Amino acid sequence: MVKRFDRDRLPDPVSGFEAEGLTLKGPGLWKTTACPFHGGRDSMRINTESGAWRCMNCGEHGGDLLAFVMRFHLLEFMQAAERLGAVVEDGTPSRPRPKATLSPAAALALIQSETWLIACTALATADALPDEQDRARLIEAARTIQHIMSEVPA
Ligand SMILES: [Zn+2]
Numbered sequence: 001m002v003k004r005f006d007r008d009r010l011p012d013p014v015s016g017f018e019a020e021g022l023t024l025k026g027p028g029l030w031k032t033t034a035c036p037f038h039g040g041r042d043s044m045r046i047n048t049e050s051g052a053w054r055c056m057n058c059g060e061h062g063g064d065l066l067a068f069v070m071r072f073h074l075l076e077f078m079q080a081a082e083r084l085g086a087v088v089e090d091g092t093p094s095r096p097r098p099k100a101t102l103s104p105a106a107a108l109a110l111i112q113s114e115t116w117l118i119a120c121t122a123l124a125t126a127d128a129l130p131d132e133q134d135r136a137r138l139i140e141a142a143r144t145i146q147h148i149m150s151e152v153p154a
Contacts, residue, residue, distance in 0.1 A: 002090035005078065009086040013051035016065040016084060020072065024048070035060065036072060107148045114141040 010016065014024060017033070024031035024046060035044040035055040043057035053068055054061035062068050069080040081087045102110075118141055121134055 003078065003082075003087050004090045005081045006086055006088045009088065010065065010081075010084055013046065013065050014048050016051065017046055017053075017068070020069065022046070102148065102151055107151075111145050111148055114144050117141050 011019065014031075017024060020036075022033045022036065022044075024033050025042070026032045029049060030045045030047055032042050033044045033046060034041050035058060037055060037060040038058035040055065040057045044053060044055045044060075046053045051064035051066075051068070052062070060071065062071055066077070066080050066084065066086075069075060069083055070077060073080070073083070075083065078087060118138055121138055
């Protein structure tokens with residue numbers, strides 16, 4: 001399975017930092033919290049919109065929640081993204097994907113319907129390019145076919 005980072009699934013900075021155990025205090029865009037790196041009580045500033053963080057005392061800093069999780073837990077990018085629930089298996093977003101246990105017959109039926117969609121669109125657009133949505137659906141159809149090819153045992 002191909003795993004992929006999906007930024008849209010990141011928690012908002014406030015809930016993300018709170019889930020990491022930080023207590024954000026104060027009004028305004030920048031909140032104050034204890035620095036988990038050097039132990040100071042209120043030296044860290046966190047931007048509630050971007051998630052940027054900086055300790056005014058020890059100087060630890062980063063551009064967003066992901067950078068914080070990487071630095072604090074010493075994780076690689078994808079590990080940090082996974083911890084934050086922002087990793088999906090490729091192809092997951094909108095439609096449920098065919099199961100890995102797809103039977104050859106079901107796979108063929110799915111390929112047939114996806115191919116039919118491509119053929120119909122090709123006919124309907126003989127002298128006009130498909131619009132953005134049509135193109136996106138065609139690409140999805142092609143990816144579905146590719147996915148089936150990779151999942152069905154030879
Ligand atoms: Zn610090």
